[in-house]
Amino acid sequence: MTHANYQRIWDTVLLVPAGRVASYGQIADLAGLPGRARLVGRALGLAPEDLAVPWYRILRASGQLAFAPRSAEAERQARLLDEDGVEVVRNRVDLQRYGWRPDLAELLFRLKY
DNA sequence: CGACTGACTCTCT
């Protein structure tokens, strides 16, 4: 069911720690939905406010923000990342430096599929 | 059911 997939995506994004970022595809993989990066983007847009899903910590695989440079959304995302201590330069984040590399044991512990 | 549209990604130039 699609809603169940959204829930898994939200749960997975909730695992991304402040100060780190992950790609749509990476989240899809971790959520058990390989190849559905686009679904992650949709799920983030529909995420209930009260879940407090850190949507802004998710970017494209290239490190680029998914929103157009200088758009209101991109500016907002950049500000939130900045508050996390993540540097955004020219609408892009250095994945080598801020990319999230989750520990397998931690994932298995927090994610109960 | 077919066509179109993305908060995507990979490959090739």
Next chain:
DNA sequence: CAGAGAGCCAGTC
């Protein structure tokens, strides 16, 4: 490193 093309897949009309 930017851009084009193709593959991808759920939603919408």
